[in-house]
Amino acid sequence: MFDFTKLSNAVIEGDNEQVQVYVKEAIDAKVDPLTIINEGLIGGMNVVGQRFKVNDMFVPEVLMSARSMNAGIELVKPFLAGGEMSNKGTVIIGTVKGDLHDIGKSLVGMMLECSGFKVIDLGVDISPEEFMAAIKENDGKILALSALLTTTMLSMKSTIDVCVEQGMRDKVKVIIGGAPISQEFSDQIGADGYAGDAAAAVELVTKLLKDNEMVAR
Template structure:
């Protein structure tokens, strides 16, 4: 008899084939699709997030776990109605203008999605005007900006200024992150929050939307 704990462990191990096999077995046995996702798949990724934060797991392992989780979710998703899923927090994610780094951003997206957030990733080298246009189009709850270079950090402030200019600043919470970013910097540019790592970013989004 496969349990949700078994499934969570397979996600932690990043064993995609085993995750697919276990999800199919749980579905065939008549288990609740939402429980399979929340208690099994997301349950496993939550452990991955904690271990990654503590330095006990590394990026390649996290990516394997995320891929395994996603494979399981794809099997279960068609069995769940959108009303059952509930209203999720919408996040617009991108790396700022002049910065072509995306590994950290991609990891943030994985952690956010595995925490049940709805993420629209608009990529790298995103100008302030493009962030503003995307906010108008997608109407997110949160804007998450990433920068890995000290030379591109100022684009975060330029983006916040652009949103203020267009009357969009109060419509969205803004979080920032990346290697050179600090809480002090986030405060200085008027961001709502700073996430030191990918695992913290999802928690921060949930905290900000609750407020």
């Protein structure tokens, strides 16, 4: 039996080199590629997510862990049968028009990827029309909007308004986040939810997609 603890710990510590060493060991030992990802790499990131939530880890450390996990996944990818990595749903994420902040958004994107979602990160300063085009092109189920400036908060409302105008609002769940954002603001502009940090965003996306499945049934 391969010991996944050392691989998970290397991810938690953000140690790229050790992660790659242990992933290669697992591949050489003929461990199932998906098991390497789920037990070792995502297993480590799950711990990171929990520690981040209780302020036991901070953004720079989480980013290091996420990068080391991605380094491990890149090594495993060639051994996966086509498209075998789980995709729980596609999330379109970006920072709204007029705002150039991206650390929080990138962190949310990484944590969602770690949790098995497909993430299309559009970057910063994204117009409502660009968000809509990405939803259509990628069959996005969740639209995640980020803003760090109070002056760009209203761009979130504009994006939701365009979503309604284009008849897409019932096809996609909209979540928002960023330093000045609150649940109250989320309710005011008609978003489906607000997440205060990356771990909360993963929980919210998981819940919204689960609720969607229930309705579809």
